[in-house]
Amino acid sequence: MYQLSINGMTQQEFLSNYWQKKPLLIKGGFTNFEDPLSAEELAGLAMEEAIESRLITNHEGNWQAHHGPFEDFSKLTDTHSTLLVQAVDHWHPPAAELLEPFRFIPNWRIDDLMISFSTPQGGVGPHFDQYDVFIIQGQGKRRWRVGLPDTSLKQFTKDKALLQVEQFNAIIDHELESGDILYIPPGCPHEGYAVENALNYSVGFRAPDQKDLISSFADHIIDQETGKLRYGDAELTLRESLGEINLEDKKRVRELLNSLINDEALYSHWLGTFLSQPKHEMDLAPLDDALVADILTDEITPDDVIHRAGGVRAMYQTLDDKILLSINGETYQIPSKYLEQVKVLTDETFFSFNEVKPALNCLEFKQTLTTLINDGLYFVEAWS
Numbered sequence: 001m002y003q004l005s006i007n008g009m010t011q012q013e014f015l016s017n018y019w020q021k022k023p024l025l026i027k028g029g030f031t032n033f034e035d036p037l038s039a040e041e042l043a044g045l046a047m048e049e050a051i052e053s054r055l056i057t058n059h060e061g062n063w064q065a066h067h068g069p070f071e072d073f074s075k076l077t078d079t080h081s082t083l084l085v086q087a088v089d090h091w092h093p094p095a096a097e098l099l100e101p102f103r104f105i106p107n108w109r110i111d112d113l114m115i116s117f118s119t120p121q122g123g124v125g126p127h128f129d130q131y132d133v134f135i136i137q138g139q140g141k142r143r144w145r146v147g148l149p150d151t152s153l154k155q156f157t158k159d160k161a162l163l164q165v166e167q168f169n170a171i172i173d174h175e176l177e178s179g180d181i182l183y184i185p186p187g188c189p190h191e192g193y194a195v196e197n198a199l200n201y202s203v204g205f206r207a208p209d210q211k212d213l214i215s216s217f218a219d220h221i222i223d224q225e226t227g228k229l230r231y232g233d234a235e236l237t238l239r240e241s242l243g244e245i246n247l248e249d250k251k252r253v254r255e256l257l258n259s260l261i262n263d264e265a266l267y268s269h270w271l272g273t274f275l276s277q278p279k280h281e282m283d284l285a286p287l288d289d290a291l292v293a294d295i296l297t298d299e300i301t302p303d304d305v306i307h308r309a310g311g312v313r314a315m316y317q318t319l320d321d322k323i324l325l326s327i328n329g330e331t332y333q334i335p336s337k338y339l340e341q342v343k344v345l346t347d348e349t350f351f352s353f354n355e356v357k358p359a360l361n362c363l364e365f366k367q368t369l370t371t372l373i374n375d376g377l378y379f380v381e382a383w384s
Contacts, residue, residue: 001097001100002030002033002097002098002100002101003030003031003101004029004030004101004102004181005026005028005029005030005031006024006026006029007024007026007027011104014183015104018183018185019132019185020132020185020186021185022148022171022185022188023146023148023171023172023182023183023184023185023188023190024182024183025172025174025180025181025182026180026181026182026183027180028179028180029136029179029180029181030101030136030179030181031179032179033136033137033138033178033179035138035139035199036092036094036095036097036098037088037092037094037095037115039083039117039139039197039199041092042083042085042088042115042117042199043070043073043076043083043117045085045088045091045092046068046069046070046083046085047068047069047070047071048069048091049069050281051068051069051085051086051087051091051280051281052068052085052086052087052280052281053067053068053069053070053083053084053085053086054066054067054068054083054084054161055067055068055070055073055075055076055081055082055083055084056081056082056084056122056123056124056162057075057077057080057081057082057122058080058081058121058122058123058125059077059080063125063158063159063162063164064159065159065160065161065162067161068085076117076119077119078119078120079119079120079121079122080119080120080121080122081118081119081122082116082117082118082119082122082123082124082194083116083117083118084114084115084116084124085114085115085116086112086114086280087112087113087114087279087280087281087311088112088113088114088115089112089113089310089311090112090278090280090281090282090283090310090311091283091310091311092310093310095113095115095201096113096310096311098113098136098201098203099113099203100349102134102203105205106315107313107314107315107346107347108206108275108276108313108315109205109206109207110203110205110206111131111204111205111206111279112204112279112280112311113201113202113203113204114201114202114204115199115200115201115202116199116200116202117197117198117199118140118142118193118194118197118198118200119194119197120194120195120196120197121193121194122193122194122198123191123192123193123194124162125158125162125164125191126145126164126165126166126167126168126189126190126191127162127163127164127165127189127190127191128149128153128165128186128187128188128189128190129184129186129187129204130186130187130207130209131186131204131205131206131207132183132184132185132186132204132205132207133183133184133202133203133204133205134181134182134183134184134202134203135176135181135182135184135192135200135201135202135203136179136180136181136200136201136202136203137176137177137178137179137180137181137198137200138178138198138199138200138201139178139197139198139199140178140194140195140196140197140198140199141175141176141177141194141195141196141198142175142176142192142193142194142195142198142200143173143174143175143176143192143193143194143195144172144173144174144175144176144182144190144191144192145168145170145172145173145190145191145192146170146171146172146173146182146184146188146189146190147168147169147170147171147188147189147190148169148171148188149185149186149187149188149189150168150169150189153165153166153168153189154166165189168189175195176192186207206275208274208275213274216270216274217260217261217270217274220266220269220270220273220274221260221266224266224269226260226263226266227260229256229259231252231253231256232252233248233249233252264319265319268317268319268324269324269331271317272315272316272317272324272325272326272331273326273329273330273331275313275315275326276313276314276315276326276327276328276329276330276331277313277328277329278311278312278313278328278329280311282309282310282311282312282328283309283310283311284309284375284376284377285376285379286374286375286376287373287374287376290374291370291373291374292370293363293366293367293369293370296360296366296369296370297357297360300353300380301353301382302352302353302354302357303352303353303354304352304353304380304381304382305350305351305352305353305380305381306350306351306352306353306356306373306378306379306380306381307349307350307378307379307380307381308345308348308349308350308377308378309376309377309378309379312327312328312377312378313326313327313328314326314327314328314345314346315327315346316342316343316346318336318339319336321335321336322334322335322336323335323336323338323339323342325342325345325346325368327345327372327377328377332364332368333364334359334362334364334365334368335362335364335365337362338358338359338362338365340358341355341356341358341359341365342359342365344356345369345372345378350381353380356369
């Protein structure tokens with residue numbers, strides 16, 4: 001298990017002083033760091049149809065982006081090239097463990113683990129992201145420059161798949177070695193180039209924008225066949241101008257829209273479903289012989305360990321009389337008295353069956369757990 005040290009700070013000190021505020025170089029964030037996979041294993045993942053990957057080259061200032069899956073790696077040259085593979089935590093359990101030290105950030109905010117392999121001078125060019133990221137240095141060395149947000153910086157494309165930014169003033173300019181970590185908040189320009197063959201691990205965070213939220217909420221309203229309340233103006237009076245949409249009209253329309261957002265049950269169900277949806281394919285193994293909820297305790301022994309599959313997004317909300325448990329885009333209702341067992345499902349990546357057994361006298365919890373195991377989102381490792 002990886003142990004994260006943040007320059008002697010507590011996690012709360014980091015959140016208060018740096019999170020979404022300014023970048024931070026974390027020297028020796030992981031001591032005696034060991035890469036969870038090799039460059040060859042990363043290349044193997046990039047050959048898979050279901051896994052998103054890119055290969056970026058920058059020979060003599062000519063930037064090109066190639067999209068996987070790859071049948072060969074002739075474009076991964078000895079210099080000026082980078083292979084990137086997205087959501088490796090969905091497919092490689094040892095790599096997925098790199099996310100665990102960062103789970104002091106809420107589950108729904110953690111997105112995925114991207115891994116890159118670069119040859120000397122390989123990179124993706126200066127750019128900025130709209131989300132937080134921790135970049136962990138593995139094998140080799142990489143030079144990084146990081147600046148503060150600057151709205152005057154111009155963006156441009158050297159390749160249609162590569163949005164870059166003009167040169168910027170750096171407040172961090174450092175060569176990272178194995179176990180060093182960079183934290184980069186949204187909007188901070190940064191660029192990194194390999195000094196020698198290098199592996200990097202990027203822990204990215206989810207930050208939906210307003211249009212994504214509104215679009216998804218509208219889809220949910222349609223799916224639930226709600227939102228049918230129509231505009232009404234029983235207090236209408238004669239007006240001097242018939243062409244005006246006046247303040248009262250606008251207020252009524254806004255209240256009509258707000259009534260949907262303010263519907264706590266509707267809003268909460270949508271929110272959990274939306275935030276728990278994975279963005280990438282997953283390596284799940286549904287059971288061939290499905291378990292039956294009524295005899296679950298006969299199929300699993302108290303000491304058996306239940307694991308959450310890599311990349312599974314699990315979170316919950318507490319309402320007045322129930323818990324909404326949202327896992328990978330599905331939302332389940334569990335009685336409030338079983339909050340501790342719900343926390344085990346969402347807060348722990350593995351746990352003994354005995355820890356959730358007290359909730360198995362609840363039909364909703366028992367059926368939910370059975371479904372999660374049958375679908376491969378959670379899996380059982382027999383105790384021996």
